[in-house]
Amino acid sequence: MHSAPSVNYPVGRSRGATRILVVLWALGACCAGASCYLFDSAGWRQLLLVLSVVFAGVAAGFGLRRDGAGVLHFDGLQWSLSSADAARGVRNARVLAALDFQSLMLLRLTEPGRARHWVWIEQRAMPERWRDVRRAVYSRPPSAEPAGDSWRATAPADAP
Template identity: 80%
Template sequence: MHGAPSVTYPVGRSRGATRILVVLWALGALCAGASCYLFDSAGWRHVLLVASVLFAGVAAGFGLRQEGVGVLHFDGLCWSLTGGPASRGVHAARASVALDFQSLMLLCLSEPGRARRWIWIEHRAMPERWRDLRRAVYSRAPSAASAAEPWRATAPADAP
């Protein structure tokens, strides 16, 4: 079996991710409003509930504003991200899919010794490379043993 192709893909603000976030926030605000309406004891709990909904909306807005433009690259072994917020790049990372909506994916880039980065990737950013990106994201990382001795990768486990 061949490895996944190397791929370079643009990363930026995602309209699909923004829509999902707005819908989830609106549902939370609706539930908080219904809770305040249905339960009569207006006190500190209602104030706390409304404040938390407002805080979540403001935090989400700031998070969407800071989402920058960058380039995601897979070289066949590891992932890297250049550009983005405060030009803090990610090098030698592993990527895992958190959500997959076929034309919109949420990826988690984890680099040893650093915090995880969560990025949204959209099909519309570069449709001609989308399938290559999906193959690369879902491929297994090659191990050092299989790279040194390719015949071991296909031999049965009980073979001498």
């Protein structure tokens, strides 16, 4: 069995991710507005609901603006993310695909002893390498055991 290819893939602001977040926020705002309209008593609960919708929109806006450019790299064993901000760089990480929309993926990079890092990648950033990066994301990490005769391990000890 062959391992996944090593690959470098650009990471940055994603228009697809922005659209998804805006649509989800708009749906939440519509639901909050309908709730305030249907329940006449204007009190602290409706104010809290409206403030939470506004806060979620502002937080998402700051998060999208802060999303910087970088390069996601897979060397055949480990993942790394280099960015202009050295503090946001990730080394020796494992990757898990959290969402996969075929041309847009949300990846979770987990580095031992550090917080998780979430990255959106999309096909339009580098279409010629998209299949390689998908193969690398879904490949199994190589095992430390030698690739010898694994079927012999199940044979009884008294076998000739």
